[in-house]
Amino acid sequence: MTQVDVVIVGGGMAGLALASALAGSGLRIEVLEKQLPLGPETWSDGFDPRVSAITRASENILRFCGAWDFIESQRIAPYADMDVWDGEGTGNIQFHASEASVEYLGHIIENRVIQYGLYLACQAHENITINAQGMDQLSRENGTWLVTLEDKTQLLPTLLVGADGGHSTIRERTGFSVREWDYGHNGVVTTVETEKPHGNVARQPFLATGPLGVLPLRQKLSNEESHLSSIVWSADTKTAAELMAMDEATFNHALTVALEGRLGKVVRSERRFSFPLQQRHATDYISDNVALVADAAHTLHPLAGQGINMGFLDAAVLAEEVSNSVRRGLSPIEPMGLKRYQRRRKGHNLMMMSTMEGFKRLFDVVPMPLRLLRNQGMSLLNEHPIAKGHILKHAMGFAGDLPEAAQSA
Numbered sequence: 001m002t003q004v005d006v007v008i009v010g011g012g013m014a015g016l017a018l019a020s021a022l023a024g025s026g027l028r029i030e031v032l033e034k035q036l037p038l039g040p041e042t043w044s045d046g047f048d049p050r051v052s053a054i055t056r057a058s059e060n061i062l063r064f065c066g067a068w069d070f071i072e073s074q075r076i077a078p079y080a081d082m083d084v085w086d087g088e089g090t091g092n093i094q095f096h097a098s099e100a101s102v103e104y105l106g107h108i109i110e111n112r113v114i115q116y117g118l119y120l121a122c123q124a125h126e127n128i129t130i131n132a133q134g135m136d137q138l139s140r141e142n143g144t145w146l147v148t149l150e151d152k153t154q155l156l157p158t159l160l161v162g163a164d165g166g167h168s169t170i171r172e173r174t175g176f177s178v179r180e181w182d183y184g185h186n187g188v189v190t191t192v193e194t195e196k197p198h199g200n201v202a203r204q205p206f207l208a209t210g211p212l213g214v215l216p217l218r219q220k221l222s223n224e225e226s227h228l229s230s231i232v233w234s235a236d237t238k239t240a241a242e243l244m245a246m247d248e249a250t251f252n253h254a255l256t257v258a259l260e261g262r263l264g265k266v267v268r269s270e271r272r273f274s275f276p277l278q279q280r281h282a283t284d285y286i287s288d289n290v291a292l293v294a295d296a297a298h299t300l301h302p303l304a305g306q307g308i309n310m311g312f313l314d315a316a317v318l319a320e321e322v323s324n325s326v327r328r329g330l331s332p333i334e335p336m337g338l339k340r341y342q343r344r345r346k347g348h349n350l351m352m353m354s355t356m357e358g359f360k361r362l363f364d365v366v367p368m369p370l371r372l373l374r375n376q377g378m379s380l381l382n383e384h385p386i387a388k389g390h391i392l393k394h395a396m397g398f399a400g401d402l403p404e405a406a407q408s409a
């Protein structure tokens with residue numbers, strides 16, 4: 001039985017971000033990850049179908065973690081503008097980086113690039129061990145949790161963290177309750193090539209069947225005139241099944257129509273993947289010696305691309321609170337520190353989740369008068385610089401009780 005300060009179950013983007021953000025605390029950290037990330041030498045030319053819109057606040061956290069240099073050396077795509085429109089009407093809002101006096105609002109990055117950058121960052125610290133094993137059993141031992149690995153090694157953590165994703169075993173086995181509901185939506189994701197270049201604009205029409213996110217990609221870092229985009233087409237289950245069953249030409253045509261030809265014709269699309277979309281929120285993020293971060297604590301509709309951005313903020317705030325406790329000579333599970341983590345993150349995450357839920361409902365099929373109002377509202381908002389500035393601040397991740405890591409580059 002080995003005593004460890006912090007055991008993080010799950011070495012996805014959030015778990016590795018937490019480990020690297022905690023490195024400076026001097027605590028002994030062990031990350032358990034059943035599927036270690038593979039490096040660029042194993043990556044095909046094609047894009048990872050899972051990409052994320054990373055806010056500027058998350059970029060700062062990734063810099064703080066020591067992962068940004070690697071990430072920046074890969075083919076990441078900055079986006080400077082967002083174009084959101086009502087596919088069922090005339091409502092249209094555009095957001096420009098220049099309205100916030102910045103050069104770009106964020107980057108579109110393949111998940112595997114982020115995860116591998118964080119993995120490299122963790123490897124640079126002697127106090128972090130990444131164990132390529134899953135957790136086999138979890139049991140209670142003298143008031144703490146005993147983690148048994150697949151090879152039967154046993155770890156006794158002072159702090160146990162669930163960073164093991166939406167179907168978190170840690171959350172379930174340590175007795176956290178959760179509120180969840182099925183959106184009745186699936187997200188269909190793929191990479192597409194369009195006739196016209198995307199111009200570094202992230203686009204999102206709200207269609208009758210659900211929102212369609214079109215995120216700019218670059219084949220090469222210097223490729224300003226790229227025609228490649230990653231799409232997340234959220235649609236009711238029936239429509240998503242139809243999209244999945246289409247042959248490539250039919251799918252490309254359906255996407256061209258959905259985008260109203262704004263990128264010209266969709267000339268090519270890669271293999272499609274479909275994910276069921278669920279909203280889930282743990283009623284608590286902490287117990288006496290367990291903490292949940294990122295998707296283990298909350299999942300939401302991908303329509304605003306906020307999932308992992310919220311997760312990185314969780315990781316950075318938890319690392320800040322635990323490090324502060326340790327610096328003051330206290331235990332990493334000092335109750336005030338853990339409570340502050342929950343207080344700082346839960347309110348912000350709830351606000352984000354309810355806003356996204358509101359958006360989703362507003363754009364669900366609604367009666368004609370409400371649709372007219374919705375379109376007028378969008379056009380009015382487009383002319384309102386103060387309200388747009390407020391939304392831009394959220395879109396860049398600079399809202400809520402930010403950890404220091406998110407504020408400074």
Ligand SMILES: Cc1cc2nc3c(=O)[nH]c(=O)nc-3n(C[C@H](O)[C@H](O)[C@H](O)COP(=O)(O)OP(=O)(O)OC[C@H]3O[C@@H](n4cnc5c(N)ncnc54)[C@H](O)[C@@H]3O)c2cc1C
Nearest residue numbers: 010012014034052053134135165294295305306307308309
């Ligand atoms: C279609 C779609 C599009 C999205 N787009 C965006 C976007 O643009 N921007 C954004 O911010 N978010 C986006 N998200 C959300 C984002 O992908 C998630 O929030 C993010 O992947 C969660 O990361 P995580 O590290 O919490 O969990 P995961 O990525 O699920 O990682 C959990 C890790 O834990 C490991 N694990 C699980 N159980 C065990 C165990 N027992 N032992 C050891 N290891 C274990 C797994 O192998 C995995 O590596 C999107 C989501 C979807 C579905």
